[in-house]
Amino acid sequence: MTELEKGPKGRRRGRGARERILGASRQLFREQGINRTGMDQLCAAAQVSKRTAYQHFTGKDELVTEYLRRFDPAVLSGVFDRTDLTPRERLLAAFDIPPSTPLCPYIAAAVELHDPQHPASQYARDYKKAVAARLTDTAREAGAADPEQLGEQLALLIDGAATRTRVLDDDAFPTAAAIAAVLIDNAVPATAGDDRRGEEVPR
Amino acid sequence: MTELEKGPKGRRRGRGARERILGASRQLFREQGINRTGMDQLCAAAQVSKRTAYQHFTGKDELVTEYLRRFDPAVLSGVFDRTDLTPRERLLAAFDIPPSTPLCPYIAAAVELHDPQHPASQYARDYKKAVAARLTDTAREAGAADPEQLGEQLALLIDGAATRTRVLDDDAFPTAAAIAAVLIDNAVPATAGDDRRGEEVPR
DNA sequence: CCGTAAGCACACAGGACGGTGTACTTAGCA
DNA sequence: TGCTAAGTACACCGTCCTGTGTGCTTACGG
Structure with missing residues (x-):
């Protein structure tokens, strides 16, 4: 169970906050740019609490990197x-x-x-x-x-x-x-x- | 004397704060980018008081526009x-x-x-x-x-x-x-x- | 030499930002 | 059913940002 929490289905363990965050990133970063998209707004769009976001990503930088990696x-x-x-x-x-x-x-x-x-x-x-x-x-x-x-x-x-x-x-x-x-x-x-x-x- | 305050010599009227601001913009906007360069830093680099900067430009947007216009x-x-x-x-x-x-x-x-x-x-x-x-x-x-x-x-x-x-x-x-x-x-x-x-x- | 406009020093408002702490609720699996 | 990990709600911190208000000093032309 090392790291396979996010398989293609993504239904294991929890309710998929990570994917929602990345989905909102894809939308907002493209629409508004990275610098002009705050974490507050991003979490609201993803319907994810800010705390959860920072449990999945150590910071915005890591989120941005992962956002790019998903293309x-x-x-x-x-x-x-x-x-x-x-x-x-x-x-x-x-x-x-x-x-x-x-x-x-x-x-x-x-x-x-x-x-x-x-x-x-x-x-x-x-x-x-x-x-x-x-x-x-x-x-x-x-x-x-x-x-x-x-x-x-x-x-x-x-x-x-x-x-x-x-x-x-x-x-x-x-x-x-x-x-x-x-x-x-x-x-x-x-x-x-x-x-x-x-x-x-x-x- | 309508608008010729900033001729090539730029010595008329005052001591040329405007040119110093634009000079610092050229340097800092290129080195650090526009968004990552604050007005405080820019004014410090230009050796211009913040108040003076905002008397020459109504806001950062106008400064950025003028910065581009000087190329x-x-x-x-x-x-x-x-x-x-x-x-x-x-x-x-x-x-x-x-x-x-x-x-x-x-x-x-x-x-x-x-x-x-x-x-x-x-x-x-x-x-x-x-x-x-x-x-x-x-x-x-x-x-x-x-x-x-x-x-x-x-x-x-x-x-x-x-x-x-x-x-x-x-x-x-x-x-x-x-x-x-x-x-x-x-x-x-x-x-x-x-x-x-x-x-x-x-x- | 003096008046006026340019510039200055500096504090501060008001907001957005990234990020955290805490106590709580829920979902999923054994 | 009950344990555990995932997620939540929300207040909060310090920092940085653009932009202002105020009172003062200096340069320069007439």
């Missing part, structure tokens, strides 16, 4: 594990984000916290590197000449689009996708016409 | 008005930023303030549009087929590099510059070899 599954696997797409299509699918997302929470956290040493900032860094790595893997699959370079470039495009969407309040992902298409076509040797073929290219 | 001259004209470079070189020069800049202050402000209605956020938006417009102009000079698209694309690259540099704590501008070179070469009709020629291309 991976949907985003990362949701895009890169789609076997119905060619590698090239998968690379481009990373730019098909629903217009709901206000701003990549990792960027927002890193900017708001303003401390590179903060655990959440470090995690944001790790996450961004992981995304670039997955892009690199997919770029390699697609047959790119320099997959690392292409992965890094596409990652930069995604972050640029996210930032610009936020600052300008106007969807910048189509622009980024257009650049991505150019970069991919330039990086993949023209002889390998894998645009529409679902087959895996040998490496 | 233009160096950045915008410093890059785009260089007549010693070809248009193409000028476009690429936008990516030669000194490694001192922590993060584009406009992005930082927009994210930190977290309110699109805030005057500073609106100004950040205007500024970003102005930069894109100048890039578009230069792209047109360089003979790009679709200068507006290229300008928007380069602006996205700059913001992506700025964001990524901040989040990853690693200079991303070379990557962005590499992408920019590809985009420029793709956008400019191959026949017009203006790479090294200082002459103005007719539009």
Whole structure:
């Protein structure tokens, strides 16, 4: 019974205050930002007593870090594990984000916290590197000449689009996708016409 | 004598508290962020009494807005008005930023303030549009087929590099510059070899 | 040299914030 | 049913924040 109190069902032991707290975090941190969301308000929204919150998390910093840690599954696997797409299509699918997302929470956290040493900032860094790595893997699959370079470039495009969407309040992902298409076509040797073929290219 | 109290010399009327405040803002807002810099600390750094600060600015919001407004001259004209470079070189020069800049202050402000209605956020938006417009102009000079698209694309690259540099704590501008070179070469009709020629291309 | 406006020192209001202490109630399982 | 861990209610602390009120000093131009 060491630490399995929070399984996927989360019904063991208690009534799931932790999940409610994290759910409220997801909503409020996105709507108002991290710094502008107080613990009082957060606990009220989660319908959790403040005392309980501080029994689950040693402080707001830890809550923020855990809040970030709960984003991976949907985003990362949701895009890169789609076997119905060619590698090239998968690379481009990373730019098909629903217009709901206000701003990549990792960027927002890193900017708001303003401390590179903060655990959440470090995690944001790790996450961004992981995304670039997955892009690199997919770029390699697609047959790119320099997959690392292409992965890094596409990652930069995604972050640029996210930032610009936020600052300008106007969807910048189509622009980024257009650049991505150019970069991919330039990086993949023209002889390998894998645009529409679902087959895996040998490496 | 309507409003010329703050000329370049700034010696008229008093001893220049306003400029000292804005100078301290430039330093502290960049080093610590806007939200994490209190007015007390800022006034101490500026060697200005708090009372004086609030006689120059109705509130912190106005100070932040004015702080952003003081950035233009160096950045915008410093890059785009260089007549010693070809248009193409000028476009690429936008990516030669000194490694001192922590993060584009406009992005930082927009994210930190977290309110699109805030005057500073609106100004950040205007500024970003102005930069894109100048890039578009230069792209047109360089003979790009679709200068507006290229300008928007380069602006996205700059913001992506700025964001990524901040989040990853690693200079991303070379990557962005590499992408920019590809985009420029793709956008400019191959026949017009203006790479090294200082002459103005007719539009 | 003197008046006026700029600036100063400093205390303080009023609120939001993160975080804690204490005594109580409930949920779930054996 | 009764024990134990999870959750609750709520008052409270110290700190920091933006912003003000008041009375004083200084710089500078006429």
